[in-house]
Amino acid sequence: MFNGLSDSSLNSLSTWLHLIGLVGVVCVAVSFAGGYFVNGQLVSRADKTVTDEGHLLAAARAESATEEVQEKHTQQELADALAANAARQLTEAQRHDFIAALKDAPKGPVEVYIYDDHDTEVQRYANQVRDTLIMAGYDCGEKISISSKPFSPEGILVVVEDPRNAPVYAGAIQHAFAQIGIDAPAARDSNLDSDRVVVVVGRKFD
DSSP: OOSSHHHHHHHHHHHHHHHHHHHHHHHHHHHHHHHHEEEEEHHHHHHHHHHHHHHHHHHHHHHHHHHHHHHHHHHHHHHHHHHHHHHOOOOOHHHHHHHHHHTTSSOHHHHHHHOEEEEEEEEHHHHHHHHHHHHHOOOOOOOEEESSSSOOOOOOOESOGGGGOOOOOOOOOHHHHHHHOOOOOOEEOOSOOOOOEEEEOBOOOO
C-alpha cells in the first residue's frame, strides 16, 4: 500500500502518525485527569451533604432535648404552683402515726384556736387537727375557738404560759407533730393559766 510513496511522503506520514499518537495520549491523560477531578468533586460534595445532614440531625436532636427540658421545667413549675395552692390536710397515714405517737403519752385538755374564721382552708385544717387530737385521747372542747388577736401566725404553734414549765403533755403533742413531719414550735402567752395548752392553727406558709 505504501510502496509507491516517496521517502519524504513516508517521513511526513510518520510525523503525522506520531502527532496523532501524542494527541491520543494527551486526550487519554486529560480524560483520566478530568474523571479523577469530577469523581473527587462528587465525593467531596457527597461528604459535605452527609456532614450537613449530620449537623442538621444533631441540631434537631439538641432542639428536641432543649424542648424536653423546658417542658419538664414547666411541668415542675406547674406542680410546685399546684402544691403551693393546695389545701393542707392530714393524711390517713399521718393521723395513724400521730395517734400512735401519743398512745402512752399523758393526756389533758387542749384548746384548738384559729385567728381567721373567714379562711376556709385554715378552718378545714384546724378541724382535722382537732379531730385527730380527740382520737388520740385529748379533750378539745365542743368546738374550735376564734382568737380576737389582729394577726394570724403561720403553721401550727403549741402555746403555753411558760414553755419551761409547761404541762408535760404539751411536749408530747409537739413530738407527735414532729413524727408526722409538721413543725409545731412552742410559743409563750403569759396571759394563759399555767395548766392550759393551746394548739394554734395559723395560715399556710407563704
